[in-house]
Amino acid sequence: MTKQEPRRRLSSLRSMELSPDRQVALEGIVQACPDDRNTPWGRRKPAEVTNLLRLDQLAPPGRMVIRAIDASGALRIALALRVKCPAVRPDGQIYVADQAELGIILTDGCLRGAKDSVAVLVFAPALFHSNAAPPGQLPIQGLCLGDASVSMPVAALGCAELVLLLYSILQLQTVTIDPEDPLRVANPEAARYWLAHRDQMPLDRTPFLAPVEYSGGATP
Amino acid sequence: MAEHRPKLRRLERLSRIKSVATPERGARMPAFLGSRPDVDPDRVLGRLQVILAGAGSVGGSCILSIARQDPRAIIIADPKPYKPESLLTNGVVFPRDLHRWKADHVAKCCAEVSRNTWVDAFAGGFEDLPLTRVADADFIFCCTDRISAELQVARAAMHLGIPVMYCNVEGSSGLYQIRYFANSDPQDACPACNMTPAELGMAADDGPGFSCETVGEEDRAGREEPVTRSIPALCGLAGHMGALLMNKVVLRLGQPLPNSCMVEGTFIRPEYAAVIPLDRNKGCIEDHSRWRRRPLAKPLRGHAIRELLEASGINSDGGDAVLGLGDGFRYVVRGECPRCGPRPIERFWSKRRNRRCRCGAELRTNAFHTLDAVPLSVLRPQLDRRVAALGATSASWALIRHHGAGTWLSWKDAEGGDGS
Numbered sequence: 055m056t057k058q059e060p061r062r063r064l065s066s067l068r069s070m071e072l073s074p075d076r077q078v079a080l081e082g083i084v085q086a087c088p089d090d091r092n093t094p095w096g097r098r099k100p101a102e103v104t105n106l107l108r109l110d111q112l113a114p115p116g117r118m119v120i121r122a123i124d125a126s127g128a129l130r131i132a133l134a135l136r137v138k139c140p141a142v143r144p145d146g147q148i149y150v151a152d153q154a155e156l157g158i159i160l161t162d163g164c165l166r167g168a169k170d171s172v173a174v175l176v177f178a179p180a181l182f183h184s185n186a187a188p189p190g191q192l193p194i195q196g197l198c199l200g201d202a203s204v205s206m207p208v209a210a211l212g213c214a215e216l217v218l219l220l221y222s223i224l225q226l227q228t229v230t231i232d233p234e235d236p237l238r239v240a241n242p243e244a245a246r247y248w249l250a251h252r253d254q255m256p257l258d259r260t261p262f263l264a265p266v267e268y269s270g271g272a273t274p
Numbered sequence: 275m276a277e278h279r280p281k282l283r284r285l286e287r288l289s290r291i292k293s294v295a296t297p298e299r300g301a302r303m304p305a306f307l308g309s310r311p312d313v314d315p316d317r318v319l320g321r322l323q324v325i326l327a328g329a330g331s332v333g334g335s336c337i338l339s340i341a342r343q344d345p346r347a348i349i350i351a352d353p354k355p356y357k358p359e360s361l362l363t364n365g366v367v368f369p370r371d372l373h374r375w376k377a378d379h380v381a382k383c384c385a386e387v388s389r390n391t392w393v394d395a396f397a398g399g400f401e402d403l404p405l406t407r408v409a410d411a412d413f414i415f416c417c418t419d420r421i422s423a424e425l426q427v428a429r430a431a432m433h434l435g436i437p438v439m440y441c442n443v444e445g446s447s448g449l450y451q452i453r454y455f456a457n458s459d460p461q462d463a464c465p466a467c468n469m470t471p472a473e474l475g476m477a478a479d480d481g482p483g484f485s486c487e488t489v490g491e492e493d494r495a496g497r498e499e500p501v502t503r504s505i506p507a508l509c510g511l512a513g514h515m516g517a518l519l520m521n522k523v524v525l526r527l528g529q530p531l532p533n534s535c536m537v538e539g540t541f542i543r544p545e546y547a548a549v550i551p552l553d554r555n556k557g558c559i560e561d562h563s564r565w566r567r568r569p570l571a572k573p574l575r576g577h578a579i580r581e582l583l584e585a586s587g588i589n590s591d592g593g594d595a596v597l598g599l600g601d602g603f604r605y606v607v608r609g610e611c612p613r614c615g616p617r618p619i620e621r622f623w624s625k626r627r628n629r630r631c632r633c634g635a636e637l638r639t640n641a642f643h644t645l646d647a648v649p650l651s652v653l654r655p656q657l658d659r660r661v662a663a664l665g666a667t668s669a670s671w672a673l674i675r676h677h678g679a680g681t682w683l684s685w686k687d688a689e690g691g692d693g694s
Contacts, residue, residue: 086649088596090678094559126596126649130642157642165559175642193610193638196519 062263065260067080067108079123085126088210095162099125102160105214106131116266118217121155122214128161131213134175136266138258141179142189142243148247150178150257155222157194172211174199174220179240184231184245197223198240199231218262227256279397282407283378287366288608301346305522308528315525320390322524323347325411327427329380331363331502332441333417335513338366340520341384344391348384349411351396351403352376358379365549401426405434405600406670406684409567413520414438417513419502421469421477423626425550425560429467431457433680439525440465441516445504448540450494450512452519453552455533457618463533467555474559508540524580570685574599574669575662579653584660586674586681590650590657598647600671602626607652608643611635620656623663647675 072080082141083103091116103123110120121132134155141151155177173180174197180189185198199219211219222228224249233245300316302580309315322345326337329352341348353374358369367385371379381395396403400416400423408414408430416427416438424440431438432455455464464583466474502509515536524532532551539546554562570577579597583590599622606619619637623629624667629637645652661672671684 065601086594086651088594088677089674090561090563093561093563094557095561098677123650126594127598127645127647132642156307159641162561163478166474169478173641185342192640193612194640194642219404224372 062112062114064112064218067105067112069113070108072104073111073146078112080104080107083123083125085129091219094165098162098165099129102129102213105212109214109217112113112263112264114265117262118119128159128164129213131160132156133158133217135217135221135224137221138225139179140182140226140248140257144181152261154179154181154220156197156220157218158213160216163194169220172216173198174216179215181224182244182247183224183226184229184233184241185249186237186239186244188243196240200225221262222256224259225256227259280396280402282394282404282644285551294626299389305688306525306527310526313526318524319345321346321368322413323349323411324520325349325351325400325403325408325414326380327351327414327416327423328418330417330419331365331377331504331509333381333415334364334366334376334380335416335510336417336441336514337380338383338387338516338691339392340587341388344388345395346390346557347392347410348381348388348401348535349394349396349403349407350377350381350384351400352380353397353399361506361646363506363509365510369680376538379478395508398415399423400424401545404670405430406686407437409434409671409682409684411436414587415516415520417442417516418438424465424476429560430457430463431455432460432560432562433464434567434682435564439516439520439523441512442612443502443504443508443512444539445502445508448508449542449644450508450515452516452536452540453534454523454531454536455552456523456531460562461554462562463554464554464558464560464562466560467558468535468552494628509652532571543673553686563678565680568681568683570683573671573685574661576652576669578658578660580657582672582683583650583657585683586676586677588674588681593672595650595676598652598675599654599666599669600673601669603666603669605645605648605652606639606643607645608636609639611637622661622669623665647673 076105080100081113084100087096087099089099091097103125106120110118117136119134121134124130134153136153138150141150142148157175157177157241161171175199176186176195181195181197186195188197197220210243219228223245230239231245232248233239233249234240239245280368299319303315322342324345326333326348329337329350337348345530345648352375355370356367356379360536361369366380366383375397377395377397379669381393384391385393390549414427414431416424418424427438435457437457439597442451453465456462463631480574519531535550535552537548537550580590582597583595588595602625604625606621606623609619609629611617611633613633613635614631617631617637631637637656661669671682674681674683
């Protein structure tokens with residue numbers, strides 16, 4: 055009799071045990087953290103990293119690849135997310151990319167609920183998304199968390215929850231597309247485009263925990 | 275409108291003031307009750323260095339009172355100018371002073387009433403004061419309306435172990451409040467320990483908001499910042515009470531002043547007064563750690579990173595130490611040129627200075643590749659390079675953090691300059 059793999063559930067995230075290799079990775083990251091473990095920020099960072107590694111373990115192979123985690127100051131995470139996201143080529147052609155390379159920064163301001171304590175940068179592709187300024191305007195595109203950041207205390211969210219939120223934002227499931235409200239959209243042109251192409255939204259309905267289909271695009 | 279960049283400015287003593295007969299500091303000094311034979315008030319005040327954060331109606335009264343006692347040095351920091359309404363509450367403002375920087379005006383008043391005090395004016399926020407100057411202070415007064423500024427003062431004072439006194443008023447009840455934190459023990463309370471979630475939320479709201487927030491934009495553009503709604507007598511009372519209690523602390527009169535909040539509400543009930551002990555909140559979100567201070571033998575820029583590690587007692591093989599430099603320097607791992615693309619930088623850059631690529635375009639940094647604190651693992655190939663060679667020619671201090679402990683390294687010449 056073969057042992058059946060237990061069903062993946064996000065609700066089990068907080069209670070999951072880390073695999074030995076992730077446990078070793080966690081210890082290395084925590085070791086490099088110079089903060090006093092008795093301070094709230096000194097405790098929060100290992101907890102965030104633990105949850106992120108649990109999400110990585112829970113996710114199907116290839117859904118997310120953690121490139122690097124630095125907990126020496128602010129918590130900085132570089133990761134690749136296998137997700138369908140709207141992108142634009144240098145010649146202006148709009149296409150659906152299969153993967154996003156992201157940088158997440160979480161500072162100790164999150165303990166105080168400071169609005170600037172969470173930042174998400176998109177290294178690739180060049181997003182054509184109403185929550186991201188047009189490519190080239192900034193050195194690296196930042197992704198606005200949009201209405202989610204107003205209705206939810208994003209600073210109080212954990213990194214793992216943030217990754218799930220980013221997954222839905224990039225898929226155009228959670229997105230601001232009202233071009234009449236230019237202060238709330240970072241790229242009005244993208245907002246107008248996606249408003250006119252609402253039938254294509256969301257780009258994908260695949261849940262985060264569903265198996266990943268490899269069909270072109272960048273490899274994880 | 276041009277950006278205002280505050281500079282610390284020492285006031286020159288006017289010749290008119292020099293010519294006035296200068297009374298001795300102790301000529302009107304009483305024999306204080308509870309005074310100690312080993313504490314000479316004249317000597318203590320002659321060495322005392324005080325910083326005031328917030329030179330409004332409360333802070334102005336407080337520091338002028340102290341200036342008359344002729345301490346060694348006073349630094350006054352306030353980022354705002356006087357408004358017409360300042361005439362209603364502020365005892366040291368006259369119509370001719372409107373629209374002048376509060377820090378400049380109060381510093382000038384202090385320089386006039388003191389005889390030997392070095393007075394520095396800083397028309398900027400406390401958080402922008404050079405930390406090397408803050409570290410020299412023996413006592414800090416914080417008399418601002420902004421909770422975020424209170425927390426900035428608290429952090430610097432906690433890390434450097436400097437006593438702080440907060441003087442505030444609540445006009446409608448005629449209430450003044452003096453909070454004192456000795457900062458003698460890192461396990462003691464800080465102002466955030468006793469703040470309500472609403473107050474902490476107010477501090478967070480003082481910070482940068484979202485640029486896309488409609489309501490936030492309107493707030494920043496249109497709404498008036500909080501103002502002191504009070505009467506001059508109450509503001510002056512709070513300031514003078516703070517100055518009085520500072521004398522108790524620095525002259526060590528009677529029992530040591532505990533970390534406490536002294537409240538007196540004139541209009542609540544005539545007899546309402548309380549002294550509330552301020553205890554550490556174990557769930558406080560602030561970092562209470564005390565930095566070890568280590569003086570350097572020469573300017574920071576002349577030290578190699580390895581020397582800084584040795585000065586702080588850390589083996590340079592220890593991979594978990596983190597280095598940060600003061601005066602706005604950050605370590606830039608990678609910059610972006612709009613024409614040439616990403617470029618490795620691996621140097622400390624001042625956030626106040628723009629850089630250009632070889633092609634002439636402006637190099638831009640991003641938050642992900644710019645580090646306030648650099649782990650040794652990143653700096654390892656550059657351990658034997660001097661701080662100046664890594665780009666931080668004018669940094670005056672460094673902070674090395676290792677296993678939860680911080681070592682603060684700074685250099686001072688004989689005249690007190692930090693080489694920055």
